[in-house]
Amino acid sequence: MPIETISTTQGNHPTLPGEPPELDTRDMLLNIGPAHPAMHGIVRIVAKLDGEQIEAAEVEIGYLHRGFEKMAEVVDYNGVIPYTDRLNYVSPVINNMGYCMAVEKLIGISVPERCHYVRVILSEISRITDHLTCVGATAMELGAFTVFLYMIKAREYLWDLVEMVTGARLTVSYCRVGGVKADLPDDFAEPCREAFKKTREVLAEADGLLTRNRIFVDRMSGTGVISAEDAIAYGITGPFLRSTGADYDVRKDCPYAVYDRLDFDVPVGSRGDNMDRYLVRMEEMEQSMRIVEQAIRDMPQGPIQVDPGTGRPIPAAEMVDLAKVGDIGAIQGGSAVTCPTLEGSGQSQHSSIAADAKRVFFPPKEDTYGNIEGLMQQFKLVMHGHGVRAPKGEVYFPVEGANGELGFYVVSDGNGSAYRVRCRPPCFAIMSALSKLLIGDTIADMTPTFGSVNMIGGELDR
Amino acid sequence: MSADLIEVVKDRFPDAVSDSHAYRGDATVILRPESLLAVASFLKDDPALRMNFLMDLSAVDYSTYGERPTTAFFASSGVAVRPTALIPDEDPWPGPPRGARFAVVYHFYSTDKKHRLRLVVPVEDDDSPEVDSLTGLWPGANWLEREVWDMFGIRFRGHPDLKRILMYESFEGYPLRKDYPVNKRQPLIGPLN
Numbered sequence: 302m303p304i305e306t307i308s309t310t311q312g313n314h315p316t317l318p319g320e321p322p323e324l325d326t327r328d329m330l331l332n333i334g335p336a337h338p339a340m341h342g343i344v345r346i347v348a349k350l351d352g353e354q355i356e357a358a359e360v361e362i363g364y365l366h367r368g369f370e371k372m373a374e375v376v377d378y379n380g381v382i383p384y385t386d387r388l389n390y391v392s393p394v395i396n397n398m399g400y401c402m403a404v405e406k407l408i409g410i411s412v413p414e415r416c417h418y419v420r421v422i423l424s425e426i427s428r429i430t431d432h433l434t435c436v437g438a439t440a441m442e443l444g445a446f447t448v449f450l451y452m453i454k455a456r457e458y459l460w461d462l463v464e465m466v467t468g469a470r471l472t473v474s475y476c477r478v479g480g481v482k483a484d485l486p487d488d489f490a491e492p493c494r495e496a497f498k499k500t501r502e503v504l505a506e507a508d509g510l511l512t513r514n515r516i517f518v519d520r521m522s523g524t525g526v527i528s529a530e531d532a533i534a535y536g537i538t539g540p541f542l543r544s545t546g547a548d549y550d551v552r553k554d555c556p557y558a559v560y561d562r563l564d565f566d567v568p569v570g571s572r573g574d575n576m577d578r579y580l581v582r583m584e585e586m587e588q589s590m591r592i593v594e595q596a597i598r599d600m601p602q603g604p605i606q607v608d609p610g611t612g613r614p615i616p617a618a619e620m621v622d623l624a625k626v627g628d629i630g631a632i633q634g635g636s637a638v639t640c641p642t643l644e645g646s647g648q649s650q651h652s653s654i655a656a657d658a659k660r661v662f663f664p665p666k667e668d669t670y671g672n673i674e675g676l677m678q679q680f681k682l683v684m685h686g687h688g689v690r691a692p693k694g695e696v697y698f699p700v701e702g703a704n705g706e707l708g709f710y711v712v713s714d715g716n717g718s719a720y721r722v723r724c725r726p727p728c729f730a731i732m733s734a735l736s737k738l739l740i741g742d743t744i745a746d747m748t749p750t751f752g753s754v755n756m757i758g759g760e761l762d763r
Numbered sequence: 764m765s766a767d768l769i770e771v772v773k774d775r776f777p778d779a780v781s782d783s784h785a786y787r788g789d790a791t792v793i794l795r796p797e798s799l800l801a802v803a804s805f806l807k808d809d810p811a812l813r814m815n816f817l818m819d820l821s822a823v824d825y826s827t828y829g830e831r832p833t834t835a836f837f838a839s840s841g842v843a844v845r846p847t848a849l850i851p852d853e854d855p856w857p858g859p860p861r862g863a864r865f866a867v868v869y870h871f872y873s874t875d876k877k878h879r880l881r882l883v884v885p886v887e888d889d890d891s892p893e894v895d896s897l898t899g900l901w902p903g904a905n906w907l908e909r910e911v912w913d914m915f916g917i918r919f920r921g922h923p924d925l926k927r928i929l930m931y932e933s934f935e936g937y938p939l940r941k942d943y944p945v946n947k948r949q950p951l952i953g954p955l956n
Contacts, residue, residue, distance in 0.1 A: 363929035368945075370914075371938055375945050406787055411849045533815050533874065536903035549874050694856040696787050697819070697870055697881065710868065712823055716831050725819040725870075733906035762929055 328356060331744070335364050341438050342756045344732070346739075346747070353743040358736040365758035373722035377688040378404050378478050381722065386472040388724060388760040391434050392427035392703045394420070394463070396760075397476035402557060403698035403709035404478045404719075407691045410661060416480050417558040418600035423475060424700075425589040425596075426463060429500065430456045431703030431755070432540075432582040432589075439579070439752030440511060443520055448507050455503035458496040465492065478689050479662035490597050497590050504586060511579070522576035525738045525750030529573065535737075536730035539705025540581045541754070545573035551701035562599070565592050578753040661689050688717050704728045704755055726760040766790075768880050771811060776802055782860075788851035791881040793860055799884050800895045806871055806880065807900055814871035814880060817897065820907035822867045822886075822915045825859040827941045860885035865892050865917055886917060896922040914939035 334345040343364040349357040369388065373381045385396040398420045405412065412420075437452030460470045466485055467473040475482050511517045527537075529545040542549055550567045552560040568584035570577025663682055668675025681687050691713040699708040705727030712721040731754050738750050768790045769783045779798035784791050794802055806814040860866050863885030871880045886892040896919035897904040908919040909928040916937035919925055927934065933952055936943050 363927075363931070366929040368938065371943075371945055406850055409787075409850050409852065531902075534902050536817055536901065536907075538816075547874065554874070554877050555879075692856075693858065694786050695789075695791075697789055697879070699818075706818065708819055708870070710819065710821060710870070714828050714831060720828060720831075721823045723819070723821040723868075725821075729906065729910075730903055733903060 326352070333747070335361075340442075340748070340751055342758045342761075344756060344758070344761075346735075346751075348739065348744065348747070350744060353745070355739045355742055355744060355747070358739045360732060360735050362732060363762050365762040367763065369724065369763040370722055373719055375718060377718050378691065379689060381719070382476065382478075383472065383474045385724075386474055388726065388763065389431070389702060389704065389707075389757045390471060390759045391757060392424070392431040393471065393473050394423040394427045394467075394475055395700060395702050395707065397474065398424050398558075399698065399700040399702070399707045400709050400722075400724075401476040401478050402700065403696055403711050404689070404691060406698050407694055407696045407711050407713055408478070408661060408689070409692070410479055412480055414559065415484075415601050418596045419481050419485055420476060421558050421560065421563070422485070422593050422596045422600075423463065423466060423481075425592045426459050428589045428703050429586045430459050430463075432586050433459075435703075435752070435755040436507070436579060436582050439575075439749060440507070440517070442748045442752055443517060445511060445514070445517060448510050451503050451506055455500045458499050462489075462493055462496050465489070477662060493593065493597060497594070500586075500590070504583065508583065512583075518576060520746070521574070521579055521749050521753075522572070523574055524742050524746040525575045525578075525753060527573045527734065527738055531734070531737070532573065535734040537705065537734060538730070539702065539727050540578060540585060541705065541731050543567065544570035544577035544581045546571050551699050551706050555699060557698075557700060559596070560592075563592050563595050565589075575749045575753045685717075690715065690717055691719070699725070702727050702760075704731065704757070704760070707760075724760070724763060726763060728754065728756050728761050732756060732761055768812070768878060771809075772802065772806075772880075775805060775809075782857055784857050785851070785854045786856040789881055790879065791883060793883045793885065796884050796886060796894050799882070800897075800900075802882065803869070803897055803900055806882075811876075812873060812878075812880075813875045814873045816872040816874065817869065817901040817903055817907075818872045818879075819870040820867070820897070820904055820911065822865055822911045822917055822939075823859075824865055824915060824939065824941045826864045826889075828859045863887050864889040865915060867894050867911065867917060869897075891918065892916070893918040893920055895920050898922055913937070916940065 329350045331348045331350050332345070333348060334340060335343045345361040345364075347359045347361070348355050367387070369384050372384055376384075381400060382397055385400045386393040388396045433452045433456045437449040437456075440452075441449035463473060464470050466489070467475040467482065527545060529542070529547040532542050532545050533547060538549060538551075546569055548567050548569045551557070552565075553567055565588045566584075568581050568588065570581050660681075663669070664675040664678045669679040670676075682689070691711075693713055693715045695710070695712040697708055697710045699706045701707070706725065707727055708725035710721075710723040710725070711719050714720040735751070735754060738754075739747055742750065766785060769785065769792055772792050773780050773783065776798060779795050779802055780792055781795055782793040792802075806812050860883060865886040867884045867886060869882040869884070871882070872878075884894055886894055892915075894917065896908055898908065898919075899921065905923070906928060908922055909925060911917050912919065912922075912925050913927040913930050914937060926932070930938070931952065934949060936947075
């Protein structure tokens with residue numbers, strides 16, 4: 302640059318030595334979103350800026366509103382389950398489970414213990430996929446694209462497990478009122494161990510790339526700060542609340558399913574900033590894996606028939622042969638080993654994953670196709686107006702979603718569909734505090750703060 | 764435990780509580796609308812209750828309760844299995860609030876005491892329903908009340924910025940009211956400016 306230019310520029314702003322130059326400043330309104338490359342999820346933030354600093358922010362939501370609560374009043378109780386998949390679509394099994402447990406509480410049925418364990422295993426795997434997505438996406442938006450790819454790779458290992466059990470990766474619709482669709486596959490423990498081993502490697506790698514990374518730490522710590530009192534006043538729950546030091550976790554404080562029998566820690570932060578939220582999520586993934594490992598170890602097995610001669614389980618085909626030759630004694634009182642198919646679980650597993658309530662849960666497919674009672678039971682449930690019917694009443698049931706307390710409030714008028722279903726979405730409360738989190742930070746801090754909110758449009762706007 | 768909670772509120776506000784129950788173990792108090800603010804601040808500050816969380820705030824439109832047609836001849840045979848031992852079943856459900864179309868439902872939680880309480884506030888005026896806003900006590904009530912206004916058209920007295928939140932400004936009607944048809948279409952709107 303020629304020297305004259307510099308001197309001319311200085312000459313235009315005559316100032317006394319030591320005084321800052323007088324600039325013509327004014328606030329700027331910056332419209333971010335609804336679709337912005339640095340933010341995942343459809344949300345609009347109108348920020349009032351003073352230079353780079355955010356002075357005020359208004360958050361506008363509702364771009365993904367699909368009328369979940371209205372639809373839930375129209376379709377029958379089991380028909381709502383596919384809609385719940387689409388609430389928090391990164392961890393759909395937790396939504397399935399929350400809704401089903403609310404309706405089960407209303408009807409008054411409890412599912413068998415093994416079914417609880419199956420639900421817990423699948424929801425904890427979903428929690429890990431959710432946290433992986435959140436941390437990975439936040440890291441990517443701060444420039445760490447490698448971490449994002451690694452974490453999505455790890456999510457793929459876990460989604461393979463989910464696919465193995467439910468037959469789907471994203472919209473799983475796995476739980477039913479009164480049970481789950483099918484039991485775990487016979488050899489689930491081995492692929493699960495393998496997937497966790499690879500996931501732990503990825504987490505260690507990501508930890509090495511991020512936790513002491515100067516760029517990452519500088520942008521995460523001290524930004525998006527909220528105190529525990531404020532977080533509670535806004536109704537914030539989940540990892541976001543725990544990063545402030547409050548240790549509220551539905552799984553510990555209001556245990557449901559079999560969480561009171563499982564040993565796990567609730568990690569808490571102290572500063573309530575983005576860095577603490579990252580650390581809490583990283584630790585929660587490890588704790589979730591601990592839960593799954595214990596659950597697989599502790600879960601009761603369904604009834605299996607063992608060959609008295611060889612001590613090995615009898616496959617269904619052999620059992621048929623035994624029955625043909627009249628060897629009833631060897632096969633009485635148990636059931637054969639069958640692999641649950643996705644068309645419905647094998648008959649032998651059915652009693653261990655579904656509540657003993659004929660007016661609520663479908664019969665095993667063998668019975669539906671094989672005898673008149675099963676066929677009638679199936680039709681009594683699927684025919685219009687004959688499905689699950691809850692007594693008149695109202696219940697609220699909370700579960701720990703990946704973002705915090707996910708509650709379902711169900712009112713019934715005794716009809717085949719709910720009178721009112723209200724979903725308490727955990728990230729709604731966090732988003733209502735977002736403008737407070739942003740004020741005072743710079744515009745660049747919006748990216749990590751918004752990332753750590755883990756906004757999921759599906760559950761926010763319903 | 765839920766019975767104790769109800770007793771505490773009843774003792775303190777004998778005139779405000781019109782009914783109470785603990786159906787399926789959920790402690791529920793049905794309040795007269797004028798005493799909502801007093802009861803809510805009592806719940807928040809009382810050392811025995813310490814309800815620091817306003818977990819959820821929503822509403823129910825009871826206008827067609829009990830009027831929906833049963834869809835099949837034998838359909839009434841399906842109701843109710845006897846609750847299993849794990850689910851509390853001491854109290855019957857008293858039914859929807861009488862004489863009011865809308866009920867605003869609050870769910871409170873205390874992190875210290877680990878207990879929950881539901882407040883049901885029937886809104887008596889059907890044409891322009893209005894209740895007091897809790898934004899002064901819990902800032903989190905702001906968006907929740909906006910959503911209830913958006914979906915049910917219930918106004919909140921003293922709310923700083925009561926406007927639609929999920930729907931757009933020119934949307935007509937309140938979609939979660941029972942008289943709003945589920946398949947109703949609204950005209951497409953272009954950009955506003």
